[in-house]
Amino acid sequence: MAGETVLEVQGLHVDIPVASGVLHPVRDVSFQVRRGETLCLVGESGCGKSMTSLALMDLLPRAAVRRATTLRFLGEDLAQASRSRINALRGDRMAMIFQEPMTALNPAYTIGEQLIEHYRHHRGASPADARSRAVALLEKVGIASAAKRLGQYPHQLSGGLRQRVMIAMALMCGPELLIADEPSTALDVTIQAQILRLLADLQQELGIAMVLITHDLGVVARIADRVAVMYAGEVVEEGPATEIFATPQHPYTVGLLSCIPVPGHTPPGGKLGTIPGVVPSLVGDLQGCSFRDRCAHAQPGCSRTIPLRESQAGQQWRCVLSPEAEAAW
Amino acid sequence: MSAQLPAAVVLPELEAVPAAPAAWRQLLRNKALAVGGGMLLLLIVLAILAPVVAPYDPYVQDLANRTVPPVWYEQGAWLHPLGTDQLGRDYLSRLIYGARISLLIGLSVALISGLIGTTMGMLAGYFGGRTDMAVSFLVTTRLSMPVILVALATVALVGGSLWVVILVLGLLKWDRFAVVMRSATQQVRALEYVAAAQAAGASTARIVLTEVLPNVLPHLIVIATLEAASAILLEASLSFLGLGVQPPLPSWGLMISEAKAYMFFSFWLIAIPGTALALLIFAINLAGDGLHQVFMPHERS
Numbered sequence: 001m002a003g004e005t006v007l008e009v010q011g012l013h014v015d016i017p018v019a020s021g022v023l024h025p026v027r028d029v030s031f032q033v034r035r036g037e038t039l040c041l042v043g044e045s046g047c048g049k050s051m052t053s054l055a056l057m058d059l060l061p062r063a064a065v066r067r068a069t070t071l072r073f074l075g076e077d078l079a080q081a082s083r084s085r086i087n088a089l090r091g092d093r094m095a096m097i098f099q100e101p102m103t104a105l106n107p108a109y110t111i112g113e114q115l116i117e118h119y120r121h122h123r124g125a126s127p128a129d130a131r132s133r134a135v136a137l138l139e140k141v142g143i144a145s146a147a148k149r150l151g152q153y154p155h156q157l158s159g160g161l162r163q164r165v166m167i168a169m170a171l172m173c174g175p176e177l178l179i180a181d182e183p184s185t186a187l188d189v190t191i192q193a194q195i196l197r198l199l200a201d202l203q204q205e206l207g208i209a210m211v212l213i214t215h216d217l218g219v220v221a222r223i224a225d226r227v228a229v230m231y232a233g234e235v236v237e238e239g240p241a242t243e244i245f246a247t248p249q250h251p252y253t254v255g256l257l258s259c260i261p262v263p264g265h266t267p268p269g270g271k272l273g274t275i276p277g278v279v280p281s282l283v284g285d286l287q288g289c290s291f292r293d294r295c296a297h298a299q300p301g302c303s304r305t306i307p308l309r310e311s312q313a314g315q316q317w318r319c320v321l322s323p324e325a326e327a328a329w
Numbered sequence: 330m331s332a333q334l335p336a337a338v339v340l341p342e343l344e345a346v347p348a349a350p351a352a353w354r355q356l357l358r359n360k361a362l363a364v365g366g367g368m369l370l371l372l373i374v375l376a377i378l379a380p381v382v383a384p385y386d387p388y389v390q391d392l393a394n395r396t397v398p399p400v401w402y403e404q405g406a407w408l409h410p411l412g413t414d415q416l417g418r419d420y421l422s423r424l425i426y427g428a429r430i431s432l433l434i435g436l437s438v439a440l441i442s443g444l445i446g447t448t449m450g451m452l453a454g455y456f457g458g459r460t461d462m463a464v465s466f467l468v469t470t471r472l473s474m475p476v477i478l479v480a481l482a483t484v485a486l487v488g489g490s491l492w493v494v495i496l497v498l499g500l501l502k503w504d505r506f507a508v509v510m511r512s513a514t515q516q517v518r519a520l521e522y523v524a525a526a527q528a529a530g531a532s533t534a535r536i537v538l539t540e541v542l543p544n545v546l547p548h549l550i551v552i553a554t555l556e557a558a559s560a561i562l563l564e565a566s567l568s569f570l571g572l573g574v575q576p577p578l579p580s581w582g583l584m585i586s587e588a589k590a591y592m593f594f595s596f597w598l599i600a601i602p603g604t605a606l607a608l609l610i611f612a613i614n615l616a617g618d619g620l621h622q623v624f625m626p627h628e629r630s
Contacts, residue, residue, distance in 0.1 A: 099521070118531070
């Protein structure tokens, strides 16, 4: 899996001025994604997953300010790139799949027009070439009678089909990086599985780097190579998926994993794990571990700067507890 | 290319893409649109074909045959089906030529004000923030001035003519376009396909013109019809007050104004252009309502 690094993020911050101060939805987030690798960003609602993905694509709301020590895509510094350079990269080298397939397609155009438009815009291809590529990709994402679908409007397709069209659209220019922001959340469960399987297969086949944002740990377990667990705007734990699931180090990750029912292990009628308390407000100056108010192992040291710990297997986490102390629970 | 992919989702049958004739049938199924549109179409055809359809030159005076009543009066004759006016000009011909002026006013004012209002509204709705504040300020400023007063004052200063009326009304009537386009654009802007277009590398101009505009177009068309009707009425009012279209042009408002001295003896002189005006406004409003019903209730989602 050791391909070339496609995306490198170091110290990514997003600040949004609000009435009561400055909101910090993303704080000091760092990760990298290599070619052919899937990184899953997990965390509960409002933890900054989507903000991170929007920051990568430079799609943040107008008021938001993005800062980063390094934001490098294929060796190119995105923070320094001009608007037109960003526009040339977006859709061509980096693509995004949105959460809501019902609104992510423009109702005024046919599927074909939308698939072809950006490909021709970026590649200057002829209509016939663009069309045949659109048909090929629609077939690739598993849409039957693709050529006929090109003439249909989004409202004539089901949610699952639309999400397949969105995936085909993202792949039109053959991107190096695919950011998928909860691509299956708006779909029903059987379709969710199909879409995720499709994404995983395509990612394997085309060898692209993928950042998948989700709050579904079941999804993560199936398709992630690496996992970054986000809490309150920070990555609290990051590492290879197998390590994270086998030996979660951060109390939040442990809490998250205990919330999932495991067939065969969780007794019927038994209670699932919960994490007490609510996510803290992210407005103003934030110090120390933001999970300390909900953590069973909180101690006075938690309000100071938290050390970044690292394991042999490449797992990183932010906690005052030493691995030995944690092993004792 | 040989990797295992999930089997294609097979639907029982492909939904047919509505062909053009079916779309027309759907438009015509709306009665308001069919009736209003039909009346409007008839008027437009009459106006365009005025030189062919009108029995007389609308400017030729025949002082021997003044205020001849229409054919349904005892003294009326088929020579002048709608009679003649106080200068002996054939009233039917003047009415037909007058339709040209009314339609021209309606269309050009809707175009000019639509262009101004849509540009301002879409900029405000798309960019928000300071742009929105500036546009909202302009709109409220404009709304605080009564159109008819400003139009009267301007025309009185500059002097009335058809083009002055069109320009003044066009520059005054953009407020509703701006208000509606602003809120419609705000709604569309928040939808994910706009973000998706950004993520696909489209420039702002491209997004506004090719992603947002087609989706706010139904609102635009509906307002354009209503504003056209209101502009026609305003022109008639201005002409009636003597500050709009100047004689001898056969504007309907002007015809009413010129005939007002005779209304107690030759009632038809004001009744006929008045009715024509009312019918035109009725037709436009009906068509606008119909378009509204066709476009708005089941916006494609």
